[in-house]
Amino acid sequence: xxxxxxxxxxxxxxxxxxxxxxxxxxxxxxxxxxxxxxxxxxxxxxxxxxxxxxxxxxxxxxxxxxxxxxxxxxxxxxxxxxxxxxxxxxxxxxxxxxxxxxxxxxxxxxxxxxxxxxxxxxxxxxxxxxxxxxxxxxxxxxxxxxxxxxxxxxxxxxxxxxxxxxxxxxxxxxxxxxxxxxxxxxxxxxxxxxxxxxxxxxxxxxxxxxxxxx
Numbered sequence: 677x678x679x680x681x682x683x684x685x686x687x688x689x690x691x692x693x694x695x696x697x698x699x700x701x702x703x704x705x706x707x708x709x710x711x712x713x714x715x716x717x718x719x720x721x722x723x724x725x726x727x728x729x730x731x732x733x734x735x736x737x738x739x740x741x742x743x744x745x746x747x748x749x750x751x752x753x754x755x756x757x758x759x760x761x762x763x764x765x766x767x768x769x770x771x772x773x774x775x776x777x778x779x780x781x782x783x784x785x786x787x788x789x790x791x792x793x794x795x796x797x798x799x800x801x802x803x804x805x806x807x808x809x810x811x812x813x814x815x816x817x818x819x820x821x822x823x824x825x826x827x828x829x830x831x832x833x834x835x836x837x838x839x840x841x842x843x844x845x846x847x848x849x850x851x852x853x854x855x856x857x858x859x860x861x862x863x864x865x866x867x868x869x870x871x872x873x874x875x876x877x878x879x880x881x882x883x884x885x886x887x888x889x890x
Contacts, residue, residue, distance in 0.1 A: 710777060710795050715802035718775035719813075719882040742768060746812055746855075746883050754833045754856040765857055769814055774881040776865065779839065781876070784823075786834035788842070796839065799880065800847035814855050814881040815839050821861040821870035833858030839878055855883075 745764065749757075757765075779796060780789045788796060802808060817836035819828040836856035843849045864875040 829860035
């Protein structure tokens with residue numbers, strides 16, 4: 677292969693990787709331009725598929741414990757959650773349909789920036805959709821690593837509460853269906869760049885209580 681051909685091939689590979697990265701970001705990382713349909717797709721429980729191979733069946737007792745724990749979270753105040761409960765929420769949420777939304781707030785504030793309002797409105801439309809309505813959702817606030825631990829913990833809680841209050845007030849979503857939790861700077865999206873703005877986000881998780889209750 678000539679030098680010119682190698683250069684052309686390298687450009688093609690680089691472009692392909694870039695396009696793949698962009699596609700993954702749209703599908704999984706959240707975006708300021710996210711639509712209600714994208715949120716619905718991300719939060720819908722994935723159907724179980726049949727297979728000829730042996731597939732472990734869900735543990736009914738474990739499901740019952742999980743559903744019971746989630747039930748205790750409904751109507752709880754954000755700041756009443758213990759560190760142990762926050763960790764348990766994160767452990768359960770890691771196995772559930774979720775989406776990270778790039779919802780930005782004013783600096784050191786729980787006020788939603790105007791540019792992020794379309795994402796919040798899309799979230800309200802999605803959670804009002806019959807495909808999702810009625811399940812229990814975790815609304816988790818995250819900050820970057822700038823500032824002290826206690827300040828960021830409180831800030832992440834206030835930001836999660838702001839999203840919940842907006843969804844309740846503007847879209848009539850039942851407050852008991854929205855469990856807010858703050859993680860401060862403890863769970864960065866990019867652990868290698870804890871101060872990066874990408875870590876300031878709101879994660880929404882469908883705890884899939886419709887399925888658990890069946």
